[in-house]
Every structure is written in C-alpha cells, then in structure tokens.
Amino acid sequence: MRTISQAEDLVDSQDPHHPANLICTLCKQFFNSNWCTGTGGGISIKHPDTGHLYVAPSGVQKEKMKPQDMFVLDGTTFEYLRVPKGLKPSACTPLFTACYKYKSAGAIVHTHSLNAVTCSLIFEKEFRIKGVEQIKAIPSSRKDPNTGKVLSLNWDDTCIIPIVENQPHEDQLRDPLLDAFEKYPHTCAVIVRRHGIFVWGPTIDKAKIFNEALDYLMELAIKMHQLGIPPDCDVGEESSYTSKH
Ligand SMILES: CSC[C@@H](O)[C@@H](O)C(=O)COP(=O)(O)O
Numbered sequence: 001m002r003t004i005s006q007a008e009d010l011v012d013s014q015d016p017h018h019p020a021n022l023i024c025t026l027c028k029q030f031f032n033s034n035w036c037t038g039t040g041g042g043i044s045i046k047h048p049d050t051g052h053l054y055v056a057p058s059g060v061q062k063e064k065m066k067p068q069d070m071f072v073l074d075g076t077t078f079e080y081l082r083v084p085k086g087l088k089p090s091a092c093t094p095l096f097t098a099c100y101k102y103k104s105a106g107a108i109v110h111t112h113s114l115n116a117v118t119c120s121l122i123f124e125k126e127f128r129i130k131g132v133e134q135i136k137a138i139p140s141s142r143k144d145p146n147t148g149k150v151l152s153l154n155w156d157d158t159c160i161i162p163i164v165e166n167q168p169h170e171d172q173l174r175d176p177l178l179d180a181f182e183k184y185p186h187t188c189a190v191i192v193r194r195h196g197i198f199v200w201g202p203t204i205d206k207a208k209i210f211n212e213a214l215d216y217l218m219e220l221a222i223k224m225h226q227l228g229i230p231p232d233c234d235v236g237e238e239s240s241y242t243s244k245h
C-alpha cells in the first residue's frame with residue numbers, strides 16, 4: 001500500500017470534475033438538501049479514465065470534507081491505493097464495491113433522505129408510483145434495439161424500487177443488497193428501511209439525476225398517501241379516491 005504522501009497525486013487536481021473534488025462539492029449540496037446531515041450518507045465515484053474508486057472517510061461531517069480526505073481503491077481488485085492518515089473508509093464501502101462489481105456502476109449516491117425513510121414506513125416490500133412525468137428520468141428494463149442504450153420509463157409506467165431491512169452494521173447490508181440486485185435486475189436503487197437509499201448509475205451525473213428524480217417521486221408518494229390516493233393507482237383513477245370530479 002502506498003503511503004499518503006506517495007499517493008497525493010491521486011487526489012490533487014484542479015479539475016472540478018475530478019472525483020476527489022466532485023465528491024466534496026456534491027456532499028455540500030446534498031447536506032443542503034438534508035440528504036447527508038449528521039455524518040450520514042455519502043458518495044463514491046469511479047474515475048472515468050483511471051477506473052480508480054474514490055470513497056469518503058467514515059463518521060465525518062460530509063459537507064466539510066476536503067479532496068485530501070479521500071480514500072482511493074483499485075477499480076478491479078478493490079485494493080486500497082490511498083489511505084489518508086487518521087481516517088477510516090466509509091462504512092458503506094462494501095456496499096459501494098458491490099454496486100461497482102455487480103451493477104457496473106460509475107458512481108453511487110447514499111442518502112438518509114427523509115422521503116426515503118418515510119416511504120420505507122409506508123411501503124412494505126417495494127416503493128411503487130405510477131403515472132407521473134418525473135418517472136421519465138428513471139431507467140427501464142428496455143433497451144433501444146438500434147443503439148443498445150437503456151431506455152427510460154414512460155410517464156405512465158410504474159416505477160418500482162425494492163426495500164430491504166436495515167441491519168446493525170453497514171457491511172451486513174451487502175447480502176440484502178445482492179439479493180435485491182438478483183430480484184430486481186433493472187433497478188437503479190435500493191431503499192433501506194428506516195435508514196435511507198442507495199442509488200447508482202453509469203456516471204455520477206446519471207446517479208445524481210436518478211437520486212433527485214426518486215426523491216421527488218418519494219415525496220410525491222408520501223403526499224398522495226396522505227391524501228388517500230394510492231401512489232401506484234392508474235392515471236385518472238385518483239378521482240375515485242378524492243372529491244375531484
Ligand atoms: C449517522 S451514522 C450513518 C452511518 O452508519 C452510515 O449509514 C452512513 O450513511 C455513513 O457512514 P460513513 O461511515 O460515515 O460513511
């Protein structure tokens with residue numbers, strides 16, 4: 001393992017899109033959205049050129065991190081290439097590496113979103129919402145036959161996100177996460193009951209978009225639930241649950 005001083009080059013960049021810089025910038029934004037407060041949540045990004053994996057330290061205020069605080073792992077062997085002195089890697093590292101290994105993720109966002117936690121109390125096994133324009137930001141199981149690119153859900157599709165039970169320690173969430181990957185091969189996220197959500201994508205831009213869209217959908221689902229409208233009811237059926245004519 002290289003020492004911190006030898007590996008300084010792995011985190012020293014003027015490029016705001018470099019993972020070491022971007023994790024710090026996005027964690028500040030996520031703190032302001034109430035997604036990464038009280039040291040909870042985090043982001044991991046794969047360097048698009050080197051394939052190195054960037055992981056934040058554990059138990060720190062995520063909005064105050066510096067690029068020099070980042071751990072760096074080899075993208076294939078998951079061996080540590082950089083270990084900042086006096087810090088421990090995020091407890092979510094085994095979950096991040098599971099997403100890299102089995103979902104070909106380019107980045108993972110983990111939040112303690114109140115919307116995710118509330119939805120985990122409303123829904124049993126799956127979060128489901130149907131017939132909302134914002135669903136078009138979520139990937140589907142379909143691919144474009146010509147380009148092979150993953151197509152998005154249609155607005156009147158049902159968006160389904162699996163829910164797994166929380167565990168005493170983050171590493172114990174790895175098996176439930178792998179089970180969810182198997183049962184829901186096309187999902188881009190897993191909700192952890194009474195804890196939060198893990199969202200991944202082929203790039204950090206996509207993971208961020210999926211996370212924002214899902215958070216919007218979860219917030220809407222909570223409001224629909226409060227109004228007595230099942231969030232996955234058919235388009236037009238909402239009137240049978242409200243006084244709307
Ligand atoms: C508020 S403690 C939260 C942790 O247990 C964990 O779930 C989390 O989201 C962040 O873990 P961390 O090890 O600080 O990266």
Ligand SMILES: [Zn+2]
Pocket residue numbers: 040041110111112195196
């Ligand atoms: Zn967490």
